[in-house]
Amino acid sequence: MEKFDDLYKINRERFLDNYRVTENILKGTEKNKVKIIAQWLVDNQSVGPSQESNIEIINYYSKYLKKDKTLLDFALEWIRAQKIRSRYMLDLIKTHFPSDNSNLVIDYFISSFFIKYNKILRDLFKDTIQEYELSALLEIIFASEREQNFIFENHMEKHKNNPQCPTLFKGSERIDTSILTLRSGLANIIKRDYESRVKIPP
Amino acid sequence: MHELNDFILGLFFADENNIIYENIKFSKELTELKKQELMVLPLKFFGPVFLTKAYSRSFNWIIKFIESTLSFKTQDIEDTSIIQSIFNLNSSIITDKGVTNLFAIIASPYTEDINFIYKKMMDYIHPSLLQVRSMYRQVVDSEIKVQQFLEEELERSINLIEYSLGSTRKIYWKEQVKYYCVGVIERKRSRNLSIKELNIYTFNKDDPLRREHLEDIPSYYVMVILTEYYEKMTNITLDIFEMVNVNSNIRQIELGAKDKKVLYLEEYSEEDDIKKSYGVILIPMEDESENVKNKSFYKKNLRKMLDGNISFENFIKIINPHFILEKWAATSNIELEKIQEILDKKD
Numbered sequence: 001m002e003k004f005d006d007l008y009k010i011n012r013e014r015f016l017d018n019y020r021v022t023e024n025i026l027k028g029t030e031k032n033k034v035k036i037i038a039q040w041l042v043d044n045q046s047v048g049p050s051q052e053s054n055i056e057i058i059n060y061y062s063k064y065l066k067k068d069k070t071l072l073d074f075a076l077e078w079i080r081a082q083k084i085r086s087r088y089m090l091d092l093i094k095t096h097f098p099s100d101n102s103n104l105v106i107d108y109f110i111s112s113f114f115i116k117y118n119k120i121l122r123d124l125f126k127d128t129i130q131e132y133e134l135s136a137l138l139e140i141i142f143a144s145e146r147e148q149n150f151i152f153e154n155h156m157e158k159h160k161n162n163p164q165c166p167t168l169f170k171g172s173e174r175i176d177t178s179i180l181t182l183r184s185g186l187a188n189i190i191k192r193d194y195e196s197r198v199k200i201p202p
Numbered sequence: 203m204h205e206l207n208d209f210i211l212g213l214f215f216a217d218e219n220n221i222i223y224e225n226i227k228f229s230k231e232l233t234e235l236k237k238q239e240l241m242v243l244p245l246k247f248f249g250p251v252f253l254t255k256a257y258s259r260s261f262n263w264i265i266k267f268i269e270s271t272l273s274f275k276t277q278d279i280e281d282t283s284i285i286q287s288i289f290n291l292n293s294s295i296i297t298d299k300g301v302t303n304l305f306a307i308i309a310s311p312y313t314e315d316i317n318f319i320y321k322k323m324m325d326y327i328h329p330s331l332l333q334v335r336s337m338y339r340q341v342v343d344s345e346i347k348v349q350q351f352l353e354e355e356l357e358r359s360i361n362l363i364e365y366s367l368g369s370t371r372k373i374y375w376k377e378q379v380k381y382y383c384v385g386v387i388e389r390k391r392s393r394n395l396s397i398k399e400l401n402i403y404t405f406n407k408d409d410p411l412r413r414e415h416l417e418d419i420p421s422y423y424v425m426v427i428l429t430e431y432y433e434k435m436t437n438i439t440l441d442i443f444e445m446v447n448v449n450s451n452i453r454q455i456e457l458g459a460k461d462k463k464v465l466y467l468e469e470y471s472e473e474d475d476i477k478k479s480y481g482v483i484l485i486p487m488e489d490e491s492e493n494v495k496n497k498s499f500y501k502k503n504l505r506k507m508l509d510g511n512i513s514f515e516n517f518i519k520i521i522n523p524h525f526i527l528e529k530w531a532a533t534s535n536i537e538l539e540k541i542q543e544i545l546d547k548k549d
Contacts, residue, residue, distance in 0.1 A: 111326035
């Protein structure tokens with residue numbers, strides 16, 4: 001969708017400059033890089049459920065990062081996801097769908113806003129990451145900042161047990177199920193956002 | 203994104219074995235007879251898609267887009283409640299077992315942003331269908347159940363396309379592409395069918411240019427069949443849905459293969475109950491040669507010739523001076539076989 005081309009752009013240098021300020025302030029403390037990034041995301045960027053949860057999330061996914069990707073690359077993708085979320089919310093409050101067709105709402109927003117993000121996110125990780133782990137991550141990084149009572153273990157368990165998001169192989173080759181993963185990760189968010197939106201008359 | 207009044211929306215999925223699943227939505231009540239006619243529509247629309255694949259001289263050529271214009275059958279019609287656009291889109295994805303096709307027929311009261319719908323089909327709907335099929339093949343043990351899930355996904359897909367309809371067509375800024383013409387198709391038909399002609403004009407059969415450009419099109423045989431066939435099919439569709447006051451006229455067909463593209467443009471005129479249509483088979487070319495022109499050049503000259511401002515002989519000279527006026531008829535099977543044997547022969 002041409003009109004959303006700018007949606008995926010973030011000013012990487014500006015965010016990195018901003019991070020360096022936080023890093024310099026916290027340099028003297030005993031905090032390691034994961035803790036500094038987790039705090040920066042929550043305090044400066046309003047991203048993530050809480051510092052503690054952010055630490056768990058970054059630690060968990062860091063083991064899958066490709067060799068040429070850093071923890072900051074991961075953090076920047078989280079910020080990019082939240083930028084996409086803001087733009088998607090603007091569209092969501094203006095859009096009306098026929099009642100009781102939640103699949104249509106999910107398909108419309110995934111195909112319009114999130115489909116391109118799939119490649120960006122996958123580019124961070126090694127092939128050993130499972131589809132349920134990507135689906136769980138999608139639900140984390142696109143969640144509303146208001147998200148409360150987040151428990152990382154429970155969240156991962158929920159996605160692990162979702163049969164709609166399998167990691168499939170044909171021989172040694174992984175089968176592309178990326179759209180099913182997007183649906184699995186984003187369906188609840190989209191449904192919840194749509195149901196609780198402030199409606200603007202057409 | 204608006205409420206549609208008169209519309210037809212058909213979505214047909216053909217798997218690697220050409221088994222077809224379909225979902226069709228429409229705004230009118232249909233009789234049982236019309237519903238039966240509707241059942242064979244998907245296969246008929248897929249016919250040329252399969253044929254193009256089978257009869258392409260090289261590569262896996264696929265039909266991507268077919269658009270028709272509409273005209274009133276008589277001049278005294280006042281009914282304004284008619285569709286504004288009718289077009290077909292086809293997305294092809296190659297799997298390890300062959301080619302799968304997702305074909306849409308769309309008739310709508312709006313001009314429609316075709317690129318927007320096509321992108322949804324290619325980037326989301328078609329991959330979703332394949333992924334749902336892959337997933338259920340691994341988790342359920344019966345192919346019938348897999349088919350049921352596939353049909354559910356097709357229903358989900360058609361809802362998304364229906365919801366995406368109603369946007370006004372946008373002009374997309376593109377780099378000016380220039381084209382070279384490799385053939386002209388002539389179609390003449392009278393209402394009572396006493397006149398029915400289908401001819402193709404191109405290079406002399408011995409001209410090296412003919413052989414050179416064979417790689418740039420599926421085949422002359424395929425190209426000559428597509429126009430006549432899809433115009434007829436679109437009219438059959440309109441008839442099934444009782445949109446009887448309009449006729450369809452092929453305007454544009456796009457085909458693609460790897461990095462290759464063929465654009466077919468057609469214009470028509472109707473006089474004394476005889477409809478004459480002329481179309482040009484174009485291939486993109488970057489050369490600065492004087493015979494490489496932009497799309498509007500071909501459209502303008504097609505129109506000039508149909509309006510009688512230039513003769514057909516002059517038109518052929520203007521379009522491509524290497525063409526000859528030898529006519530290759532394509533109405534009978536024997537004539538079509540001759541095209542395959544001579545025009546489509548490389549050596």
